[in-house]
Amino acid sequence: MSRPIVLVTGGTRGIGAAICDALAPDHHLVIGGRDRAAVESACERYESAQPFVCDVADGDAMEQAVADLGLDRLDGLVHSAGVSGGWRTEESNRQVWRNILEINVIAVSELTRLTLEALRAAEGTIVTINSGSGLRASGAGGHYPASKFALTALTDVLREELRPDGIRVCSVHPGRVNTEMQRDLVASEHRTYDPLEFLRPESVATAVRTALTATPDATYETISIRPGPAATNRRS
Template sequence: MAAVDSRPLALVTGASRGIGAAVARALAPTHDLVLGGRDAVALESLAAELDGARAWPVELTDDGSVAAAVAGLDLPRLDVLVHSAGVGLLGTIEETEPDTWRHQFEVNVVAVAGLTRLLLPALRAARGDVVLVNSGSGLTARAGWGSYAASKFALRAFADALRAEEPDLRVTSVHPGRVDTDMQRSVVAHEGGEYDGSKFLRPESVAAAILAAVTAGADAHLPEIVIRPR
């Protein structure tokens, strides 16, 4: 799926809900979209809502499936890649099994690196933008958040390395605080608290920051964005 000449093309992972869906809606007025994720029904619903959007259901941790899916897109260029897919599994060091560490890194780091690698030729052709939706936990680790924070620190390191290796690309790490999403509901339930989404950032606020990064003038590069609830 190549971009229409007058409209740049963006691929957004984790687009079925939360921040990813908000990013897709923010980009839709100016970009054609490939909506990546596992929930094919949700992706098709969002694609039907947005002009110039196509659902792209794929299991990002399955290397073979991802390679085949990328080849099927046949992208000569890609202007924007937003990595929004991720998982947040909490627990103390003592109670976190090795499989949890592996799964968290597989989704939050390895899958991101693998997809980016496959899309580098298209990104280079467009001198494009890569945006990685990180977390406040990618800047500071807290008790009970060890494996999640470690994966997000690693994601930040990946962004730093990509930025250094690919000077023609703009690479942005976005570190939001708590966001009103399904994942945040799980976090609050884990903490034993009562959920109040009004205390958190809206996904649309995070999407607005991402839109600012990818639509900045050609002379500008926003390498890191930190967003906190007021």
């Protein structure tokens, strides 16, 4: 395989799909998702791609899926799968907390662990799709920002742990992005949805590609992406 190999979780929709589009011209994609039909359909769109079908919240299934890939090298790992949550503290329970932490934090750590040997072989790059909420918490509901703050800490630790192995680790913190998840969030806030108020998934994908293709002398450790003047002025 002459192309760099990159595994993208959540690669069938939203930011993950935009990342796959941005990398497809010159990368081999390993596209992750829970829905086999959606993953296989995504793979068909690209010249060089293969499926990675599993629920990242299922540890046994993820371990088997990684083993089935049989990769001896992995040039990039993009953690784009994630869930949101806007429940107020008084409305939440232990299961709500467990679900969001399992997907947004624990699955990231576990998939990284399972692919480390392949990443070491390629001196690859890990990118976590975080959030502005991983830098500053606001609004109702602590579940999502708590998970993203935890992801920030995990990414910071991984960066230092893996630096001696030649593995680069980047944390990408977008503002609100025009995705289905965002539509659901705006609906829960009882507001009218205007896609032009938000970042495009393609804008985030550009940042991810930049981190993955950085020259060997450079590491993009943290990238914060906020809506530009056009989106900001539209909200005012």
